[in-house]
Amino acid sequence: MKAKCVLCDQTHELDDKKFKTKQLRNKPVRLYLCDECNDRISANTIRRVNSGNFHFNKPYTKPFSQLKKELEKDG
Numbered sequence: 001m002k003a004k005c006v007l008c009d010q011t012h013e014l015d016d017k018k019f020k021t022k023q024l025r026n027k028p029v030r031l032y033l034c035d036e037c038n039d040r041i042s043a044n045t046i047r048r049v050n051s052g053n054f055h056f057n058k059p060y061t062k063p064f065s066q067l068k069k070e071l072e073k074d075g
């Protein structure tokens with residue numbers, strides 16, 4: 001299936017066998033982010049967290065890798 005990335009507005013052909021694609025098809029409201037943008041955002045977020053200028057609203061107790069997984073799961 002095809003999906004348009006919400007950030008770069010490029011249409012990507014998604015691998016129908018991938019779990020992410022199936023999720024997107026079952027829930028079309030889910031915002032699609034292409035891998036490029038996803039990586040870029042992750043890198044920026046990690047940089048911001050490490051800079052010390054960024055504060056989570058909730059007390060930060062989870063390791064970032066776990067938080068990232070949860071974000072991916074929730075879309």
Ligand SMILES: [Zn+2]
Nearest residue numbers: 005008034037
């Ligand atoms: Zn994109």
